[in-house]
Amino acid sequence: xxxxxxxxxxxxxxxxxxxxxxxxxxxYKATTVVNFGHGDLVMAGAYAAFVFTAGLGLPFVPGLVLAxxxxxLMGLVIERALIAPILAGPHLALAMMALAAGNVLRGAARxxxxxxxxxxxxxxxxxxxxxxxxVLTMDDIVITGVVTLLLLVLFAVFHLSPVGKIxxxxxxxxxxxxxxxxxxxxxxxxxxxxxAALGAVGxxxxxxxxxxxxxxxxxxxxxxxxxxxxxxxxxxxxxxxGGVLLGIMEKLLGFYVSTAFIDITAYVVTxxxxxVRPRGLFGSGALRRV
Amino acid sequence: MAxxxxxxxxxxxxxxxxLLPLPLFLDQYQQYVVNLMLMYVPVGVGFNVxxxxxxxLAFSNVAFFGVGAYTAGILMAKLGLxxxxxxxxxxxxxxxxxxxASVPALRGVRSFALxxxxxxxxxxMRWTYIRSExxxxxxxxxxxxxxxxxxxxxxxxxxxxxxxxxxxxAVVIATDRLLRSRVGRAFMAIKDNxxxxxxxxxxxxxxxxxxxxWSGFVVGIGxxxxxxxxxxxxxxxxxxxxxxxEFAIIMVGGLGSLVGSVLGALVITAxxxxxxxxxxxxxxxxxxxxxxxxxxxxxxLASLLARLHPLFRDRYLEDA
Numbered sequence: 001x002x003x004x005x006x007x008x009x010x011x012x013x014x015x016x017x018x019x020x021x022x023x024x025x026x027x028y029k030a031t032t033v034v035n036f037g038h039g040d041l042v043m044a045g046a047y048a049a050f051v052f053t054a055g056l057g058l059p060f061v062p063g064l065v066l067a068x069x070x071x072x073l074m075g076l077v078i079e080r081a082l083i084a085p086i087l088a089g090p091h092l093a094l095a096m097m098a099l100a101a102g103n104v105l106r107g108a109a110r111x112x113x114x115x116x117x118x119x120x121x122x123x124x125x126x127x128x129x130x131x132x133x134x135v136l137t138m139d140d141i142v143i144t145g146v147v148t149l150l151l152l153v154l155f156a157v158f159h160l161s162p163v164g165k166i167x168x169x170x171x172x173x174x175x176x177x178x179x180x181x182x183x184x185x186x187x188x189x190x191x192x193x194x195x196a197a198l199g200a201v202g203x204x205x206x207x208x209x210x211x212x213x214x215x216x217x218x219x220x221x222x223x224x225x226x227x228x229x230x231x232x233x234x235x236x237x238x239x240x241x242g243g244v245l246l247g248i249m250e251k252l253l254g255f256y257v258s259t260a261f262i263d264i265t266a267y268v269v270t271x272x273x274x275x276v277r278p279r280g281l282f283g284s285g286a287l288r289r290v
Numbered sequence: 291m292a293x294x295x296x297x298x299x300x301x302x303x304x305x306x307x308x309l310l311p312l313p314l315f316l317d318q319y320q321q322y323v324v325n326l327m328l329m330y331v332p333v334g335v336g337f338n339v340x341x342x343x344x345x346x347l348a349f350s351n352v353a354f355f356g357v358g359a360y361t362a363g364i365l366m367a368k369l370g371l372x373x374x375x376x377x378x379x380x381x382x383x384x385x386x387x388x389x390x391a392s393v394p395a396l397r398g399v400r401s402f403a404l405x406x407x408x409x410x411x412x413x414x415m416r417w418t419y420i421r422s423e424x425x426x427x428x429x430x431x432x433x434x435x436x437x438x439x440x441x442x443x444x445x446x447x448x449x450x451x452x453x454x455x456x457x458x459x460a461v462v463i464a465t466d467r468l469l470r471s472r473v474g475r476a477f478m479a480i481k482d483n484x485x486x487x488x489x490x491x492x493x494x495x496x497x498x499x500x501x502x503x504w505s506g507f508v509v510g511i512g513x514x515x516x517x518x519x520x521x522x523x524x525x526x527x528x529x530x531x532x533x534x535x536e537f538a539i540i541m542v543g544g545l546g547s548l549v550g551s552v553l554g555a556l557v558i559t560a561x562x563x564x565x566x567x568x569x570x571x572x573x574x575x576x577x578x579x580x581x582x583x584x585x586x587x588x589x590x591l592a593s594l595l596a597r598l599h600p601l602f603r604d605r606y607l608e609d610a
Contacts, residue, residue, distance in 0.1 A: 034402035082581060091401045092545075095347055096537060097584050103534050103577030110570025214570070218530050222413060225406045233403075264417050267410040274399050274407050 004134050006251040012140035014247020015147040016206055020224035021231065021239035022150065023198030027075075029158075029167055029234050030191030033083065033094050037102025038199055039221025043214060044105050045071045045200025046207040047113065050120055060123030064204055068197040075196025076189045083192070084185060102217060109214040120207035143205050150201065151240050158236060167191075171234075226266035229273045232283025241281065301601070306459045313448035321447035322519075323563050328454040329515040330555035332461040334539040335548065336508035342546030343469060344501040345481030347401055350391040350408035351536050353415040354506040356528035358384040358513020360419060360426055363434045363523045368425070373437035373444055377457070377514045384510020387415075388502035395498045412533065419525040431524030434517045444518060454515055461508050466548055468504065477501060481546075531573060535562070538576040541583050544590030549602050553591050 020042055027035050035041075048070045052063035078101050086093045128137045158164040169177040170184055178184045206216065227246050231238025246269060254262040273280055313321055337351040361383040362376040394407045419426045426432055436445040443449055468474055476497045479487035488494050517523060535558065543554020558576070565571040583590055595602040 034406070036405070082585070085585060090345075092341065092345070092347055093584050093588070095402065095405050096541060096580055099534070099537070100577045100580035100584070103573050104581070105577075107570045107572070107574030107577060110573065111568065112570075114569045222410065225410075229403075229406065260421055264414060267414045267417070270410045271394075271407055271414070274394060274403055275397055278397075278399060278403060 002255060004132075006255055007248055008134050008136065008140065010248030010251035011244050012137075012143050012247070013250065014227075014244035015143045015240075016202060016209075016243070017220075017223045017227045017246050018240040018243025019147045019150060019202035019205065020199060020220050021227035021243050022147075022154065022236065023195045023202060024224050024228055025234060025236055025239045026154070026198060027192055027195035028228075029171060030195075031079070031083070031087065031188050032171065033087070033098070034233075035098045035192075035195070036095050036221070037078075037098040037100070037105070038195070038224065039217030039219070040102030040105040041071060041075065041196045041217075042199040042203040042206070042220045042224075043109060043212075043217035044074065044203070045196070046120070046203030046212055046216065047109055047118075048200060049204040049207065050118055050212060054118075054121065060121075064201075067204065068200050071200035072193040072197040074193075076193035078196075079189045079192035080185075084188065087188075106214050106217055113212070114214055118212040120204065120212070122208055139209055142208075146201065146205060147240070150198065151236065154236055222270075223266045226270045229270050229280055232280030235280075235282040238280060238282035306455055309455060310452075313451050318447055321451060323560055325447060325450050325454055325519050326563070327556050327559045328451070328458045329512055329519055330536075330539060330559045331458040331552055332508045332512035332515070333536060334543065334551035334555040335461055335465050336505040336512065337536050338540045338543075338546065338548070338551040339465065339469070339477075339508070340501055340505045341540060342544075342550075343474065343477045343481065344498070345477075346395060346498070346501075347405035348391060348395070348408045348502065348505075349405050349533060350387070350411050350502075351505070351509055352528050352533045353391070353408075353412040354384045354387050354509035355513045355516070355532070355536075356412075356415055356419065356525075357387045357506075358510030359517045359523055359528075360513070361510070362514035362517040363432055364425055366435055366437060366517070367432060370435075372439070373514070373518050374439050374453075376517075377511055380514035380517075381507045381510045384506035384508075384513065385503040386506070387510070388504070388506025389499055391506070392499045392502040395502070396495050409533075412528075416525050416528050419523075419528070426523070426525075429525055431522055431526075434521050434523060436521075437518065450519060454519075457511060457515060461511065462548065462552060465504075465508065469548065473497065473500060534573065534576050534580075535559075538579055540590075541580045542590055544592030545588075547590065547592040549595060550590045550592030553595070557591065 024035060024038050027033065027038065045067060048067035049064050052058050052066045053060055056063070058066070082097050082101055083094065086097060124138055124142060126138055128135050158167060166177070166182055166187060169180065169182060170187060174184050202220065206220065210216070223246065227243035228239055229242070230245060231240070231242025246266060249269065250262050250265045253265055312324065316324065333351070333355055336354065340346055340348045358380040361380040362373065365371045365376040365379060366373060391408055391411060394404060399407055420429045438444050439453065444453065469477070476487070476492045479490065479492050480494055480497060484494055539554035539558045540551060542558055543552070544550025561575060562572045565575065587593065592602065
């Protein structure tokens with residue numbers, strides 16, 4: 001009876017995808033731009049966490065906080081310097097710009113660390129608990145806990161605080177939002193920074209389990225896309241649910257069909273959802289900006 | 291009645307002729323790099339038709355490229371066909387991949403969603419090369435046997451050069467014709483405003499299929515050239531770094547410009563050869579180049595040339 005075990009480890013993996021999808025959703029909600037360089041921000045976040053903890057010898061939590069700060073600035077600078085000047089332009093330029101910016105980050109990481117295999121040390125003991133037939137590792141608990149917490153915070157910010165109203169206003173009409181006194185450009189910059197910092201959380205969690213490579217960005221980007229598409233673009237819980245479903249699907253397909261399918265679950269899900277139900281599970285369907 | 295401009299444009303056809311004596315002055319390695327540039331001409335031209343002329347965010351170019359390369363490689367290695375006989379099937383398979391990539395566009399998927407989907411398509415194809423070990427040699431790759439053209443050896447770089455020159459010139463001429471025809475004007479209308487184009491009676495769906503199929507055909511031929519030139523195919527050659535390289539070609543050359551595609555292929559292709567010893571450097575350089583071009587020179591190098599002399603201006607760009 002492998003099923004419960006597969007579902008549990010699927011949820012844990014899926015939570016990683018969910019946090020990447022969440023961070024991309026924040027960027028999308030604020031600027032209606034899909035950031036094709038986001039995977040590389042996740043990668044940069046993982047490396048930043050590594051530099052502050054293993055490199056500078058700081059304890060894990062302060063190191064992670066500093067890494068989040070660095071990534072916040074990085075997201076802010078990318079938005080202000082590269083995205084803002086062309087935000088009103090064609091989607092083509094936006095997609096290429098984001099892709100190119102991500103590529104610069106990846107190239108820089110490869111130049112510096114391309115020949116080494118690095119791991120982030122776990123700040124907690126690597127123990128496992130037995131719950132009936134299911135093995136629950138400390139990793140599973142930490143990842144699920146952190147992502148659930150993030151979702152709650154984001155939900156509060158977007159739905160219970162005044163920030164949510166700003167998001168709605170800017171999403172509907174940037175000009176209108178500016179007219180009622182919202183500083184739209186500051187808002188855009190902040191949201192890109194927040195998205196990048198959230199991505200860094202995902203990167204750090206990912207680096208606890210797998211080796212750091214400059215190419216982890218592409219891997220995370222594809223899965224983040226799949227989770228976002230499945231859940232529906234622009235929906236926070238859609239992103240989380242999409243990530244979790246994707247994680248479970250990967251484990252089930254990998255076990256019951258063939259391990260070869262683990263790699264392509266995300267691609268197949270993306271293509272199938274966009275062909276059959278482009279708005280995903282919870283999306284508003286407003287992916288086209290007319 | 292041919293306009294004086296059209297007479298002047300015929301001067302362009304002197305360019306391939308002027309290149310004919312080039313192999314006399316180059317050593318083996320330099321000749322290889324020049325061949326690589328010529329190989330990227332059809333790849334860039336095909337990509338630019340979809341992204342620059344049709345205006346669609348279709349990131350599936352690397353898939354077409356890989357399909358063409360593997361079609362040529364498999365036909366040569368498994369069936370023992372000579373290389374020249376694999377060029378048309380490589381183009382046709384590329385065109386079929388193009389038709390497949392146009393399905394989401396026909397379902398109404400546009401913009402970022404289309405980009406995500408075609409990106410997934412490309413990665414799915416790469417997975418297929420890795421998993422079809424009996425056919426493609428899996429992640430170890432496959433060797434492409436040496437070939438000849440009716441007794442003329444094709445394992446010499448100088449000989450490859452002449453074949454590539456003919457193919458690249460043919461692709462550029464054919465695409466020039468296509469873009470200056472009714473089809474090219476339909477692409478332009480779709481790019482500017484799809485709804486308005488449909489309202490004017492342009493059968494937009496048909497042109498999506500046509501644009502992507504033509505792109506696939508041309509890029510597939512580029513793939514066959516790649517198989518001959520490099521002599522070894524591995525799935526890693528068709529990854530996201532390759533996509534960025536092809537992006538850099540059309541962005542730096544000039545979006546929507548045929549002159550730009552050629553120029554981009556010539557300028558960008560040499561870069562990875564120069565920096566081959568510094569992994570990461572080419573990604574960094576290409577990334578910075580694309581960022582700079584978008585911010586400073588949105589129409590690429592082709593717009594600089596057009597400023598120099600009106601002869602270089604593309605007639606199928608809206609401001610030309």
